[in-house]
Amino acid sequence: MNKRATTARAGTPREPRPAPDWEGLRREFPTTGRLAYLDLARKAILPRRVEGAIGEWMTDVYERGGEDAFAMDPIEETRRTVARLVGAPANTIALVKNTSEGINIVANGLDLKPGDNVVIGECEHENNTFPWRHHEARGVEVRVVRAEPDGSIAPSAYAGRIDSRTRVLSCAWVTYGTGFRSDLEALSALCRERGVRLIVDGVQAVGILDRPIGELGVDALACGGHKALFSLAGAGFLYVSEGLIGELRPPYAAKFSFSSNDRRQKPLALAADAHRFEYGNPNFLGCWVQRRSAEFLMEVGLANIERRVRALTTYLIERADALGLKVATPRPWDQRAGIVSFDVPGDPTATVRRLKSEGVVVSVKDGRIRASCHFFNNEADLDRLLAGLRRSNA
Numbered sequence: 001m002n003k004r005a006t007t008a009r010a011g012t013p014r015e016p017r018p019a020p021d022w023e024g025l026r027r028e029f030p031t032t033g034r035l036a037y038l039d040l041a042r043k044a045i046l047p048r049r050v051e052g053a054i055g056e057w058m059t060d061v062y063e064r065g066g067e068d069a070f071a072m073d074p075i076e077e078t079r080r081t082v083a084r085l086v087g088a089p090a091n092t093i094a095l096v097k098n099t100s101e102g103i104n105i106v107a108n109g110l111d112l113k114p115g116d117n118v119v120i121g122e123c124e125h126e127n128n129t130f131p132w133r134h135h136e137a138r139g140v141e142v143r144v145v146r147a148e149p150d151g152s153i154a155p156s157a158y159a160g161r162i163d164s165r166t167r168v169l170s171c172a173w174v175t176y177g178t179g180f181r182s183d184l185e186a187l188s189a190l191c192r193e194r195g196v197r198l199i200v201d202g203v204q205a206v207g208i209l210d211r212p213i214g215e216l217g218v219d220a221l222a223c224g225g226h227k228a229l230f231s232l233a234g235a236g237f238l239y240v241s242e243g244l245i246g247e248l249r250p251p252y253a254a255k256f257s258f259s260s261n262d263r264r265q266k267p268l269a270l271a272a273d274a275h276r277f278e279y280g281n282p283n284f285l286g287c288w289v290q291r292r293s294a295e296f297l298m299e300v301g302l303a304n305i306e307r308r309v310r311a312l313t314t315y316l317i318e319r320a321d322a323l324g325l326k327v328a329t330p331r332p333w334d335q336r337a338g339i340v341s342f343d344v345p346g347d348p349t350a351t352v353r354r355l356k357s358e359g360v361v362v363s364v365k366d367g368r369i370r371a372s373c374h375f376f377n378n379e380a381d382l383d384r385l386l387a388g389l390r391r392s393n394a
Helices: 022-026 048-064 072-086 099-109 130-138 155-159 184-194 284-300 302-322 348-357 379-393
Strands: 117-121 141-145 166-172 197-201 220-223 237-240 339-343 363-365 368-372
Touching (some): 072 237, 099 130, 099 220, 099 237, 166 184, 302 339, 302 379, 348 379, 368 379
Parallel strands (some): 117 141
Antiparallel strands (some): 339 368, 363 368
């Protein structure tokens, strides 16, 4: 197979599928029989599909010496499958380790100069903060936009920090703390007007929201696979728009980064597509699982997944309100996704430890208790969490 021939577009919206058997799908996640697992925003529990994929890969190693397990054709099939799932042309998808690597590729690939500035929000994850702050030593200013108490930042607040030397606006599609969802279409329009590149941390949104990435108007989006995509840590992707690919000079280069693998070729030319951001042996096992998990998510349907997560999180917020619990997450669906955070009295870390002893798994982020859902959850999981939080509130 010619690995450069992977440029078919895949950005059209998916057709709605019939509502799945959610309880049947829940049984595909053995952890749900033991725990009310509400910590997807940290790491996903994995379905039996992943166990099967690992076994499939190992069987090929044992019986065929890894003829497929260590081949590049399955890697290219993973690229095409991930592209179909997320709604982007396959030639814009690089298979990278995680969100951090993807953002670093972009941050170091742009020709940022002393006096340039980058605009970010104050609620960004470290992995969308440090890659930009690393450039402060080179004279690049990082401007931090204040957020509202619920973590929200209006496009107008970003606009107020942009000037003629702003090169990048970088934000999370969904923030890791309160779970605020950015209005990427509005930010895209703002950035186009000002000649600014829009770079997105997508890890808390991709696999939950049914929005084709290729139609969001973003210049780049990085996403690890170990959360809503049900992949392994070390198997994520980086989307780079066709208009930005040629502008980015990758910080590393090796086999597969170039238009030819002939190391004597003159002149040496970087690949014209997202292959330029890859180098050396890929994560063969991780990519194998990544493909099977993407197939699984497409079988369920992103439209169905978004509806399910919306229903679960709305249930959680409405029940919390009825119990007098303080929800920190924005209420409108277009301002949130799968995360619901709570302000609780006392020590939230102690509350999380107690919940864990009761079989309810959540996290503490920014001094709040954070719950996060996927389609494997159900209302009983949420009721167990609410009961535990109510005891803490008493």
